Each structure stands twice: as structure tokens, then as C-alpha cells.
Amino acid sequence: MSGRGDSEIPDVEVSDVGDPAEDARRARWLAAGTGALLALAGLAASALRFAGSAPALVPAAYAVGALACALGSVLGSRGRTRRALWLLVAGAMVMALGDQFD
Template structure:
């Protein structure tokens, strides 16, 4: 997912950098022009990782990015596992009662979807895991409403 909604944005929204690079005769960013020195030859901070980044990226942001991703994976996996166990427990309780067969089946299907979400969340697919968690809980709720 690139985050771009569509390719035909209005001219007022586009940045100057993308308008400049829309033509084929202009060099692409990062591409060396013929006869140019190697990248970083004129940049004294190219070999120094502590030098100020000209693009405005803060090196400390990269440090927190790993922690945020790890926290998102643990949250998705933990929530998926918890909802899976809750769905299976509800399916077993409804199976022993006098509820129609659709109710425990809906709980079991919702638990399976939440289990898949936990698996995807542990592998880093947290957006998909979030949507699967929502879908799994909705399946359980629809099954509960049919009781």
C-alpha cells in the first residue's frame, strides 16, 4: 500500500518537486548526471551518520519507529489471541445450551478470523490484522443477535 489515493491529483496539491520530475529530460532524484562526481563527494556529512540530515529526517525517529512497530505487532497478536479464546469459549458455551446451531458456528467462525488476525499481526501485517479483528467481532455479534 503506497498511501496514494489516486493518480490524478489537482495541480494545487502537487508539490513542485513532482512537477519538475514529470518530464523525461530532467534527471531523477538520486540519479547521477553524466560527468558528475560520485554521490556524497561534495557532502562532508555523507560518511558521518551523526551529521545533520538535509532532508529533515531526525535519526531519533528511526529509533522509535522500531519500537512502535514492535508494539503494534504485539498489540495485534495479543488482541487477536484474546478474541480467539473468547470466541471459542462463547462457541462452546452456546453449543451446550439450547441456542440454534448458527450461533456457536458464528462464534467459531469469528474466532477463526480473529486467530488469523493474530497470526498476521505477529508477522507485521497490522493493518490487515486490525480489519480482520473488526470482521471477526462483527461475525460474532451477528451470530449473537440471531439467538
């Protein structure tokens, strides 16, 4: 028995490996789109909470979180995807923390 049968791992073709430039472009678009979506959601939530009877800290937290997400979107579109990711996480956490005060 040579050990070669159906369990053999197929060779990886060079064409199967992703293009690094395409991966970077996809990461930039994803960071920019996610940041813009979170910023718009934060601004909409801020406007809704401002119009309601929530304490002033709640709409301010949503607005600050939306600002952080918008900045993350800008950084992501410029290729700073790692920093953009951390800003998006921080912005979403600020919005979630502001929601706890309601």
C-alpha cells in the same frame, strides 16, 4: 512587546520522538495479543452456546469469528497489522451478528 512569553511553544528534542522500530514492535504485540484474546473469547462463547439450547447458527458464528480473529493474530505477529486490524474487526462483527440470532 515581542510576543515571547509563557505561551512560547518549547522546542522538541530529537530524543522525544519515538523509535519507529519500537512502535512497529508494539503494534505487532498489540495485534497478536488482541487477536488471541478475541479468539479465545469466541471459542469459549462457541462452546457455551453449543452446550446450550441455541440454534446451530450461533455457535458456528462464534467459531467463524474466532477463526478470523486467530488469523488476524497470526498476521499481526508477522507485521501485517493493518490487515490484522480489519480481520479482528470482521471477526468481532461476525460474533456479534451470530449473537443476534440467539
